[in-house]
Amino acid sequence: MxxxxxxxxxxxxxxxxxxxxxxxxxxAAFRASGAGVATVSLRREAGGGQDxxxxxxxxxxxxxxxxxxxxxxxxxxxxxxxxxxxxxxDWIKLEVIGHxxxxxxxxxxxxDAARELSAQGFKVFPYCTEDLSVCGRLLDAGCEVLxxxxxxxxxxLGLNNPHGLTxxxxxxxxxxxxxDAGIGLPSHAARAMEMGFDAVLLNTAVARAGDPVAMARAxxxxxxAGRAARAADPIESRDMAVPSTPVIxxxxxx
Amino acid sequence: xxxxxNGETRDLDAATVAEAxxxxxxxxARVATALDGxxxxxxxxxxxxxxAGCALExxxxxxxx
Numbered sequence: 001m002x003x004x005x006x007x008x009x010x011x012x013x014x015x016x017x018x019x020x021x022x023x024x025x026x027x028a029a030f031r032a033s034g035a036g037v038a039t040v041s042l043r044r045e046a047g048g049g050q051d052x053x054x055x056x057x058x059x060x061x062x063x064x065x066x067x068x069x070x071x072x073x074x075x076x077x078x079x080x081x082x083x084x085x086x087x088x089x090d091w092i093k094l095e096v097i098g099h100x101x102x103x104x105x106x107x108x109x110x111x112d113a114a115r116e117l118s119a120q121g122f123k124v125f126p127y128c129t130e131d132l133s134v135c136g137r138l139l140d141a142g143c144e145v146l147x148x149x150x151x152x153x154x155x156x157l158g159l160n161n162p163h164g165l166t167x168x169x170x171x172x173x174x175x176x177x178x179x180d181a182g183i184g185l186p187s188h189a190a191r192a193m194e195m196g197f198d199a200v201l202l203n204t205a206v207a208r209a210g211d212p213v214a215m216a217r218a219x220x221x222x223x224x225a226g227r228a229a230r231a232a233d234p235i236e237s238r239d240m241a242v243p244s245t246p247v248i249x250x251x252x253x254x
Numbered sequence: 255x256x257x258x259x260n261g262e263t264r265d266l267d268a269a270t271v272a273e274a275x276x277x278x279x280x281x282x283a284r285v286a287t288a289l290d291g292x293x294x295x296x297x298x299x300x301x302x303x304x305x306a307g308c309a310l311e312x313x314x315x316x317x318x319x
Contacts (some may be wrong), residue, residue, distance in 0.1 A: 016317075017317045017318060017319070018317040018318050019273035039319055040315045040317070041315070042313040042314070042316065043313060044311065044313055045260070045280065045314040048314075049284070049285065049314020050314065052314070053284055067319070068319065075291075078291060078292065081285070081286075082286035082287070082288060082313055085295060085296060086284060086315060153319065159275050219302075
């Protein structure tokens with residue numbers, strides 16, 4: 001199971017809490033998923049925050065607050081401080097968005113914010129790209145987890161750059177790596193786990209499915225299958241056929 | 255005093271962040287605060303004065319990905 005900053009979580013599936021049809025379906029989806037970590041945001045209190053917090057605390061999952069929607073270092077750092085006080089956790093999913101249409105990270109501001117927050121005692125989970133240099137800078141900044149995107153948030157495209165993600169896994173074999181964002185199907189989640197990622201973080205694929213609870217269960221099965229496959233040392237793929245049935249002993253019938 | 259609370263202009267009889275929360279019925283709520291973009295820890299709310307035109311943000315945990 002993944003270990004983040006010395007804490008072992010119960011499942012390689014991390015699940016977001018947005019966009020479910022109802023709080024009851026959210027809760028049922030979490031139970032079906034077996035997810036060990038739930039992401040939450042901070043938003044202006046308009047009456048719903050207290051009930052939501054009670055709901056989440058009843059699910060028995062570890063909460064990972066995010067800085068979603070922040071575009072500057074200052075916004076992200078202030079949000080992280082508010083989250084730490086509110087939820088009593090020094091974990092923070094750090095998002096600093098640089099491009100509105102793609103919700104792509106501003107990797108320069110991300111590194112600056114990660115450095116500042118790490119120095120202030122936060123355990124930073126940076127939403128980043130799979131760029132090796134950027135990831136190296138985030139580790140230098142104090143991050144002990146990396147969360148590269150699979151594809152743009154909410155797109156459901158899966159793993160846009162599997163070769164880049166594979167290279168990242170190979171470059172940082174001892175760093176917990178999470179594919180965050182873009183997963184649309186259980187096969188995407190399974191593939192990330194087969195590639196050796198420690199966990200996947202997804203939200204829309206479950207919350208917006210026709211049956212979120214059933215999809216949560218499917219995702220749980222997928223990450224388990226992918227993790228088991230990785231541990232079983234998969235074969236290398238090749239371009240040409242290799243007969244699986246022995247050639248020796250075939251009857252001469254021509 | 256006229257101030258902006260969560261983006262809305264309000265007239266509130268409050269001199270500190272703590273008094274503003276109490277006046278809004280959020281004295282006991284699980285919320286976090288920032289004044290003019292700077293985090294105000296709960297322990298400092300009573301000692302943090304409001305000034306005319308300041309912007310107070312009051313947030314709570316909500317749905318997120």
